[in-house]
Amino acid sequence: MSAPIDQLTQRPMVAFEGVTKRFGGTKGQPAFTALAGIDYIVPKGAITGIIGRSGAGKSTLIRLVNGLELPSSGKVLVDGVDVGGLDDAALRALRREVGMIFQHFNLLSSRTVRDNIALPLEIAGVDRQTIDARVKPLMDLVGLADKARRYPAELSGGQKQRVGIARALATEPQLLLSDEATSALDPETTQSILELLKTINRDLGLTVLLITHEMEVVKTIASQVAVIDRGLIVEHGRTFDVFTAPKHETTQAQLSASIGAKLPEWIRSDLKSEPAPGDRALVRLVFFGETAFQPLTARLVAELGADVNILAGAIDEIAGEPFGSLVVSYPADPVTLERASRFYQQTGLAKEVLGYGV
Numbered sequence: 001m002s003a004p005i006d007q008l009t010q011r012p013m014v015a016f017e018g019v020t021k022r023f024g025g026t027k028g029q030p031a032f033t034a035l036a037g038i039d040y041i042v043p044k045g046a047i048t049g050i051i052g053r054s055g056a057g058k059s060t061l062i063r064l065v066n067g068l069e070l071p072s073s074g075k076v077l078v079d080g081v082d083v084g085g086l087d088d089a090a091l092r093a094l095r096r097e098v099g100m101i102f103q104h105f106n107l108l109s110s111r112t113v114r115d116n117i118a119l120p121l122e123i124a125g126v127d128r129q130t131i132d133a134r135v136k137p138l139m140d141l142v143g144l145a146d147k148a149r150r151y152p153a154e155l156s157g158g159q160k161q162r163v164g165i166a167r168a169l170a171t172e173p174q175l176l177l178s179d180e181a182t183s184a185l186d187p188e189t190t191q192s193i194l195e196l197l198k199t200i201n202r203d204l205g206l207t208v209l210l211i212t213h214e215m216e217v218v219k220t221i222a223s224q225v226a227v228i229d230r231g232l233i234v235e236h237g238r239t240f241d242v243f244t245a246p247k248h249e250t251t252q253a254q255l256s257a258s259i260g261a262k263l264p265e266w267i268r269s270d271l272k273s274e275p276a277p278g279d280r281a282l283v284r285l286v287f288f289g290e291t292a293f294q295p296l297t298a299r300l301v302a303e304l305g306a307d308v309n310i311l312a313g314a315i316d317e318i319a320g321e322p323f324g325s326l327v328v329s330y331p332a333d334p335v336t337l338e339r340a341s342r343f344y345q346q347t348g349l350a351k352e353v354l355g356y357g358v
């Protein structure tokens with residue numbers, strides 16, 4: 001899939017150009033294709049989320065950005081620089097421009113908070129005075145000014161991740177990579193870390209690229225999203241657009257459980273992908289922008305001339321934009337389905353067929 005026009009007109013922070021990554025293939029073992037041809041642009045200044053199931057290739061993709069992995073073919077450009085073409089010194093310089101935070105924080109247990117944050121600067125050979133001047137505001141930024149002399153074992157998970165974030169920012173990078181950074185945290189702590197990432201993105205103008213299997217994370221902070229499935233990007237765009245009208249079945253499967261109106265499990269588990277005689281269609285309708293202000297549900301009922309049941313509804317928010325979501329059911333006979341399809345076309349109402357059942 002090639003990048004859409006709107007992405008190409010934005011300044012790219014990272015550009016994946018025909019990137020494949022194969023593992024193995026030695027000693028008679030077949031090679032495993034983890035990335036099967038990625039063309040994707042991560043825009044500068046935005047928070048971009050990459051979502052996908054376990055094993056889809058998320059970690060491999062993000063590790064290509066700071067040269068922890070190299071592509072088997074294709075190119076990864078960071079701010080226009082081809083990562084694959086760098087020598088060791090240039091790679092070290094790139095890694096100062098690209099900070100990274102991890103699910104399990106990766107702090108050094110023998111170093112204090114202050115010294116963990118200072119580490120990348122020590123490695124870069126920065127003098128002690130400059131280090132002190134850099135570390136102090138970072139501890140303030142992440143809310144750990146009073147924990148400078150504490151050790152990681154004395155911190156909560158959220159505080160450890162705050163140290164991880166400050167350490168990643170120490171070299172004043174342009175890009176922050178986040179590898180499941182909130183996956184080990186409880187929901188409340190997750191929210192506070194996401195708030196911090198939002199602040200950093202807004203106030204420092206830092207581009208953030210995060211990978212996660214948590215839809216909530218992307219929904220809360222990412223303005224752009226790409227969905228990866230079996231090594232390919234199968235859908236991408238503005239998070240609001242992708243999440244309110246997911247087109248690919250992987251996106252739909254991942255989202256329907258977590259976004260907008262949720263269906264009770266007993267309904268969900270009985271849904272079929274094709275209607276049988278007497279079945280009803282279960283459809284999620286999404287209201288936003290113009291459609292939010294029109295009495296479309298009443299018109300749908302009138303248009304179908306059939307009984308329409310409302311099964312679930314919710315008001316939700318994606319990357320700060322509100323939308324409403326309603327799950328309805330109606331008979332899945334050909335005449336009603338045809339009328340419904342015409343109605344959706346005429347009104348532009350976003351819908352997702354969840355399945356069929358009784």
Ligand SMILES: Nc1ncnc2c1ncn2[C@@H]1O[C@H](COP(=O)(O)OP(=O)(O)OP(=O)(O)O)[C@@H](O)[C@H]1O
Pocket residue numbers: 023024032033034052053054055056057058059060061213
């Ligand atoms: N060094 C490696 N050698 C062989 N296979 C690998 C290697 N790294 C990753 N893979 C394989 O590539 C595929 C993609 O892995 P990757 O870690 O990128 O997925 P992921 O989407 O991040 O999954 P998860 O969410 O479970 O971390 C997996 O099938 C994995 O087993």
